[in-house]
Amino acid sequence: MSTRLLDWRSRLIDWGLSLQGQPFAWGKTDCATLAREALRQCFGRDVVPYLGEWTSARQAQARLKKYPFREQLEALKAEEVSVSFLRAGDILVAPEPDEKMGQMSVMVCLDAHHVLGVSRTDGVRIGLLGAVPDGTKVYSLWEVPDNG
Numbered sequence: 001m002s003t004r005l006l007d008w009r010s011r012l013i014d015w016g017l018s019l020q021g022q023p024f025a026w027g028k029t030d031c032a033t034l035a036r037e038a039l040r041q042c043f044g045r046d047v048v049p050y051l052g053e054w055t056s057a058r059q060a061q062a063r064l065k066k067y068p069f070r071e072q073l074e075a076l077k078a079e080e081v082s083v084s085f086l087r088a089g090d091i092l093v094a095p096e097p098d099e100k101m102g103q104m105s106v107m108v109c110l111d112a113h114h115v116l117g118v119s120r121t122d123g124v125r126i127g128l129l130g131a132v133p134d135g136t137k138v139y140s141l142w143e144v145p146d147n148g
Contacts, residue, residue, distance in 0.1 A: 001143045008042040009088055015041045016108070016116045016126060023123040027055045031106040031118050032069050035091050038108040038116070039141065042089050047144045048072050069093065069106055070137065078139035083132045086112065087140065094136040109138075 005011065015037070022029050032051075039047050051067050054060040070093045074080075081090070088111045096105040107117040110126060118124045 002043055002045070002146055003143045004042045004089070005044045011041040012038060012089060012108075013110055016110050019116070019124045020126050021123060024118055024120045026057055026060055027053055029118050029124050030060060032060065032064060034116060034118055034124070035069065035106045035108055038089070038091070039144075042141075043144055047076060047141075070104070070139075073139040073141065076141060076144050078141040081138050081140045083136065083138055085140075086129070086138055088112070089141070091139045091141070092132070092136055093139070094133050096133075 019029065019034070024030065027033055036046065036048060036051065048067070051072070052063055054063055073091060073093075078091070086092075086109050088109055090109040092107040092109065092115065094105045094107065105117065107115040109115050109129070113129055114126050115129050116124065116126050
């Protein structure tokens with residue numbers, strides 16, 4: 001098992017700040033890629049390398065249909081926690097009815113009050129954690145299998 005890097009928190013925040021304001025782009029700043037890259041900041045490696053990469057909505061849809069992100073978190077033994085216990089590095093998977101791809105939005109918790117998210121119109125942004133939609137799942141991952 002691999003655990004988070006010693007400097008994961010500063011890596012995660014620096015990475016998040018560097019992305020703020022960037023436009024939405026498949027394979028670079030879509031929500032699944034952001035969550036994957038956030039985990040890379042925490043663990044120092046890609047924990048879901050089998051997902052492959054994508055550069056279009058069609059490619060993303062094909063990969064995420066085969067490997068749904070929430071299922072991948074569960075396969076990595078991420079612990080589902082209550083929103084009340086949200087911590088830096090946690091991944092939020094929230095229902096989003098207007099989202100055409102998977103009707104889910106994935107966000108990254110940067111600290112107890114801020115999340116990193118992306119929208120197609122506003123790009124990457126860091127916002128205050130407000131009301132969390134019903135049905136949101138929070139996943140906490142502190143160690144991953146070495147083959148994950």
